[in-house]
Amino acid sequence: MSTLEIDRVRKSYSNLAVLKEVSISIDTGDFLVLLGPSGCGKSTLLNMIAGLETITGGEIRIAGKVVNDLSPKDRDIAMVFQSYALYPTMSVRQNIEFGMKIRGVAPAERETAVKAAADMLQITHLLERKPSQLSGGQRQRVAMGRAIVRQPKLFLFDEPLSNLDAKLRVDMRTEIKRLHARLGTTIVYVTHDQIEAMTLATRVAVMKDGVVQHLDEPQAVYDRPANVYVARFVGSPAMNIIPAVLEIQGATANVVFEIANRPAARISGIAISEEAARKYGGRRVLVGIRPENFAAADEARANLVIDVDVVEPTGPDTLVVFQLGGAEVTARLPPKQAFPGREAHLSVDTSRVVLFDADTETRID
Template identity: 75%
Template sequence: MATLEIDRVRKAYGSMEVLKEVSIAIGSGDFLVLLGPSGCGKSTLLNMIAGLEDITAGAIRIDGQTVNDLSPKDRDIAMVFQSYALYPTMTVRQNIEFGMKIRGVPAAEREKATREAAEMLQMGHLLDRKPSQLSGGQRQRVAMGRALVRHPKLFLFDEPLSNLDAKLRVDMRTEIKRLHQRLKTTIVYVTHDQIEAMTLATRVAVMKDGIVQHLDEPQVVYDRPANVYVARFVGSPAMNIIPGRLKDGPAGAELLMDQPDGGVSRIAGVQISDAARRKYAGRPVLVGIRPEGFSVAAPGQSAVKAAIEVVEPTGPDTLAMFTLGGTEVIARLAPKAVEAGQIADLAVTTAKVVLFDPETEIRID
C-alpha cells in the first residue's frame, strides 16, 4: 500500500495543454477513480503516474518519494490495461509467471504466487489454457493476476472493463471490489463509466478539459456536486437542472419555477446559508434536483404541478418526464405511480436540493 500525491501537475504537447495543474492526494489503501469523458486527460494522468509519459511541470509522489524521473520499473507499480496485453502463445500460468521469471524469482516462489493469485481470482482451473481459449472476463482476470503477483505499492487500471459486455462488467466490478477489500491496496482506476466510479471508488476525481472539477467521496460528489458539469455527468438519469428564482421571506428561502401554463411552482424550506440567501434573494438560480428527489405528494403536502408527458417503466421504478422552468425534468417514482397525460402533484425532498449560480455554474453554499 502507498500514498499518492499529484502536485500541480501539467502536461503539454507543444502549445496544446492536456492537463492544467492537477492536484490530487489519496491515502494508503484508497481507491481513486479518475472519471470523465474521452479527451479529458484521465488516461494521460494515469500514464504519467506509471512513468509512461513525461511530466511538463509539477510533481508526482508515491509514499512521499518524488518519482518524476524514475523509470516505470523503478516505481513499484502494476498496471492492468484495457486490451489485457496477454502473450497469445503462453498459457495462463506462463503469462502470470512471466514478469517474475524475468526478475529472477525462484520457480517455487513463482508457483506459490501464481497459485495464490489464481485462487483469489477463481481461475485455478484455467492455468493450463491459452488466452484464445478464454472469455473476455477470464482474460481480464489473467491480466489482474499478473499484476497481483508483483505485490506492488500501487495498482493502476486503465478502463479495464470497457471491452466486456454488460453482464461481465457487473461481474468484474464485483471481483475488483472484492480484491480491494481483501488486499487493502492503493488503486488508481480510469473510466468514463460513472456507475463504475460510484460502486468502486473511495475517492472520485471528476475531470473535464484537463481540470479536476470535483474530488471527494462518491456520495458527496453525487449529493453535492461542485458545479453543473459534475451534476450532469454523475448520475443516470442525470441531475435535473431547472432555471428558477430565489425568494427570501419570513419562513426562509423559497424557490419559484415557471410552469408551462404560465403559473409558478414554489418549493419552500430550501436549505441554504444566510449569506447565500441574502446574496441571491430575488435573483435567478439553477435548481438541481436528482430524479429520486421527487415523490408523489401526500394530501396537503407542498408540491409542484407536473403535467406528465412520457412515462418509462423500468421494473423497480418509473421514470416520468414533464416540463418545469422551461426545461425537461425527469422524476424517478414508484411503479405505476403516474400515467402519461396526468397532472400530478409531486413533492420535492428539499434537503437534497442543490443550487448553482447561473453565470459561474458553481454550487451555491
C-alpha cells in the first residue's frame, strides 16, 4: 500500500512556478530522498506534504487520504527540522514527551515511550539535561526521539544533518539508517548531499527547477541516469560526459572520440537497441563514463591511449585527469598508476557506458 502519493502537484507564487506537476508514490517502509541543489523545490515539496505550505494544484494523499486542506496536526506526520526546534527551557525528557502531553497521553504511557526512544537513540543519560548542555549530534537525537514517540504514518526530515560537522554527519547517517531498519517507518528526507541520498534512500527523486528529473532506486540513478543533469549531479567525481560520434556495427555500437595531437580513439562493443541504432547511427552523441569504469591496461587490451594532464592522489586511489573528445575527463585508478606528462593506456568497461542525446541530453535506451 502507498503511504504517500504526490499526484501532479504544483506550487506557484504569482507568476513563479516553483513545482511543476510533481508525481511521486512511495510504499509503506520506503525511504524517499528528495535530492537537488538549493532552489530546486525539494524543501517546498516537503513543506507541502507537512501542511506548512498550501498547494496550488494536484493532490497529496497519506495512507490513501487526501490531505490538501488538513492542518499539520491532522496529517499523522512527524517532522525533524534542520534547526532541531527544541524548547530551550525544557529538559530532554520534557522535549520528547511534550507532544504526547498536549494530546493527553497518560503519564505512564509517556514514560514508556520516552524510555524506549531514549534507549534506541542512546540518550537515556541525557534525559534531565537542557538543550544548551548538548552537542549538535545529541540535539539531533533528541529531535528524532520527539518524532519517534509520535508513531506517525510518515516521518519528514528537512536537511537534518547540514548543521553538523563532517564526522557527526557520518555518525548520524548511520543512526538514521539504523532507525529506519528498526522501525520500518516511511520517511521522506530532503538533502542536497548526494552521499546522504545514496547511503540512506530506498528511492531517490533528483529534482531541478521544480521538476523530478529521475525517480528510482539509488543504484539505478547512479548507473543509468535519466539525463546529463542527473549524471553530473550524482557521483563524486561526477560522471564524465564526453562528445563523440556513434558508429553502428552489427548489433553493437562504437563511439569515436577526437584526441588532441593523436588519431581518433574508438571504444567498441557498446550495447544499443535497434531503434536507437537507426536513429543515432553516424550522429553526434554524449558518452557517459563513471571515473571508476576506467582501468589501467596493457597496450594490447587498451581502449584508449591518453596523455595525462593531472594526477590527484587521494590515498586509496588516484584521480587521473586528461582530455578526450574536447572534454576534461577524470579516471579513478589504483595509486601510482599514472603520472603527469606521461602516456597512459586505459580500458573502459563498455557494459557501464551510458549514451545521451546530444541535443536533449536525455539517456538513449
